[in-house]
Amino acid sequence: MANGWIQIKGGNVVEYVVQFQLNIYALLILGVLHIIMLFRSKVASYSKRLLQIIMAVCALSIILEPATWIFDGKQFFGAFALEYGTNFLLFLIGPVLGGLLLSYVDYHLFKRPKRLRKRLFYQQASIFTFIVLLANIFYPIYYRVDPITNSFNSGAFKEVHYLALASLYVYMLVMIIKNRTRTSSYVRNIFVLFFLLPIVGMVVQMFDSRLYFSWTSIVIGILAAYVFLESTSAELDFLTKLYNRQSYEQYMNHLIEKGKPFQAILLDLDNFKEINDQYGHDKGDQVLLLFSSTLKTVFHTDAFVARLGGDEFVVIRRNLANSVELEVEKVHRHLQKLTDSPLAEIGFSYGCHTMEAGTMTKEELYTTIDQHMYEHKRSRRQAAHHQDNVTI
Numbered sequence: 001m002a003n004g005w006i007q008i009k010g011g012n013v014v015e016y017v018v019q020f021q022l023n024i025y026a027l028l029i030l031g032v033l034h035i036i037m038l039f040r041s042k043v044a045s046y047s048k049r050l051l052q053i054i055m056a057v058c059a060l061s062i063i064l065e066p067a068t069w070i071f072d073g074k075q076f077f078g079a080f081a082l083e084y085g086t087n088f089l090l091f092l093i094g095p096v097l098g099g100l101l102l103s104y105v106d107y108h109l110f111k112r113p114k115r116l117r118k119r120l121f122y123q124q125a126s127i128f129t130f131i132v133l134l135a136n137i138f139y140p141i142y143y144r145v146d147p148i149t150n151s152f153n154s155g156a157f158k159e160v161h162y163l164a165l166a167s168l169y170v171y172m173l174v175m176i177i178k179n180r181t182r183t184s185s186y187v188r189n190i191f192v193l194f195f196l197l198p199i200v201g202m203v204v205q206m207f208d209s210r211l212y213f214s215w216t217s218i219v220i221g222i223l224a225a226y227v228f229l230e231s232t233s234a235e236l237d238f239l240t241k242l243y244n245r246q247s248y249e250q251y252m253n254h255l256i257e258k259g260k261p262f263q264a265i266l267l268d269l270d271n272f273k274e275i276n277d278q279y280g281h282d283k284g285d286q287v288l289l290l291f292s293s294t295l296k297t298v299f300h301t302d303a304f305v306a307r308l309g310g311d312e313f314v315v316i317r318r319n320l321a322n323s324v325e326l327e328v329e330k331v332h333r334h335l336q337k338l339t340d341s342p343l344a345e346i347g348f349s350y351g352c353h354t355m356e357a358g359t360m361t362k363e364e365l366y367t368t369i370d371q372h373m374y375e376h377k378r379s380r381r382q383a384a385h386h387q388d389n390v391t392i
Contacts, residue, residue, distance in 0.1 A: 001363060020066040026216040030059050033226060046248050047150050048230050054100045055222055061097060061215045064090045073151045087152060088133055091142055091161060094219035095125035097218065098198075105172050105191050108229070109182045121214045125164050132160075162202060175295035181286045186241040190228050194221040209299055240292035243306035248314055251304055252362045255316070262318050265328075266369040267295070267350045269311035270377065275346060288336060291348070298330045314369075324352045349377035 011325060019026065064086050071083040082334065099122035106116060116122075136142050140155040172195065176188055201217035237244040243251070253261050269291060276284040288311065295305045295313060302319035317327075328350055335347075351372025355365055 001152065004179055016066065016070060017264060019069075022216045023062045023066055026062050026219040027059060029063075029223060030055050035221060037226070045230070047104065050100065050107060051105045051222065051225060051230060054097065054104060057097050057100060058215070058218050058222060059095060061090065061093045062219075064093065065215055068152065071150070075150060079150050080147055083150055083152065087143055087145065088136075091133055092126065092129055094161070094165050095129045095168065098165055099123045099126055101192060101195055101218075101221070102168055102172050102175075105176065105195065105227070105390045108191075109175070109179045119148060122168070125168055129161065129164065165202065166199060169196055174274050181226055181290055183295070184239075184289050187229065190224055194224040197221050237307040240288055240307050242292050242296070242313070243304065245306065245308045248304075248306040248308060248316075249362065251306075251316065252365070255355075256362060260318070261320070261350060261354065261356055263320055263324060263354045264365055265315040265317065265324060265352040266348055266366075266368050266373045267313045267315070267331075268373055268377065269346055269348050270380070271346045272277050272311040284308075287346075289337075294331055294334045298327060298334060320354065324350075347380075349373055349380060351376055 037052065067086040068083065068090055071079055071086060074083070102122040103116050103119075106119070106122070107113070132141055135264070136155065140153070141157050142155045142161055143158065144153045144155060145151070151320055165361065173192065180188060197217040197220055198214060200266055201214040204214075235243060235247045252264075269287070272284065272287070275287055288307075291311075291313070292305075292307065295315065299315050299317070302317060304316040306314050306316075307315055317324075331348075351369040351374070353365060353368045353372065360368070
């Protein structure tokens with residue numbers, strides 16, 4: 001038995017390092033990310049705290065996975081307890097981690113910690129798994145460890161465990177789609193693309209158990225969440241993920257300095273204050289997100305789109321092939337499809353100006369498009385007033 005322990009400590013170390021190098025790299029990434037969040041990230045938030053807990057649980061799973069392989073079949077005092085115990089924890093940690101990832105998504109959608117506490121941080125699957133694992137001690141449901149050879153064998157219903165894990169990510173996808181108006185497409189795409197990676201890793205590992213992707217792939221999702229969601233770029237508006245006013249001014253200065261022609265379109269939502277007063281600021285944020293998403297959809301190929309503040313947006317077009325009226329009409333048509341949103345009711349006003357080389361400064365351009373925008377807003381009000389009189 002002592003020889004087996006010596007072998008673990010000595011001869012097989014290099015082999016284990018090679019075999020589990022993905023786990024080692026994943027742990028290093030989590031370690032570096034933890035240091036960055038500890039010393040560089042000065043703004044504390046609930047979502048960052050959730051992400052740190054996810055990182056800690058993920059690190060534990062990445063350690064447990066090779067441990068189950070290392071202790072498998074070994075013959076030394078306590079080897080059976082280590083093999084059985086590490087597998088017990090590894091099975092349990094899957095739904096724990098899935099529930100925490102689901103909680104992270106939920107918080108980004110609703111921003112309500114009380115909601116997560118009421119939902120037990122989506123740990124219902126973990127409770128179910130724990131009960132099954134307790135029963136597994138007496139009957140091999142998920143797995144069995146032979147007390148003589150200390151070798152691991154899958155149980156008859158191991159697929160139920162994978163089904164429970166997959167259901168968490170399917171539920172997450174449904175929740176994102178159902179509440180898509182609560183956040184930007186930018187955030188939704190991050191969740192869909194990166195947080196579904198564990199499912200891909202799990203499927204890959206089911207075909208070849210030597211490919212350790214199921215746990216390490218979660219690290220990619222964590223890294224993406226921190227880079228794209230928690231360390232918000234200074235170039236972007238926090239809510240809409242459009243470019244912010246500072247980025248707009250820098251871009252304008254660049255175009256003016258280069259003497260490049262372009263067209264600036266200033267857009268302002270009508271009666272936005274009434275939306276906040278009548279429905280609350282949460283609904284107001286959803287309106288801003290929907291309008292931002294619409295602008296990105298219409299101007300996705302040839303324009304710079306920014307939120308200047310409040311309900312004021314600007315689009316800088318370099319490609320002037322299509323008329324501004326045609327582009328604005330596309331925005332109107334897109335908004336008309338949103339029949340269940342207040343955005344379909346309030347509309348917007350706009351002002352535009354085509355900038356030629358050296359004709360005016362950035363400030364003069366803004367003043368010009370601002371005046372045009374208010375002229376458009378005034379004409380729309382007059383037209384609406386006239387229509388009301390005709391109806392009466």
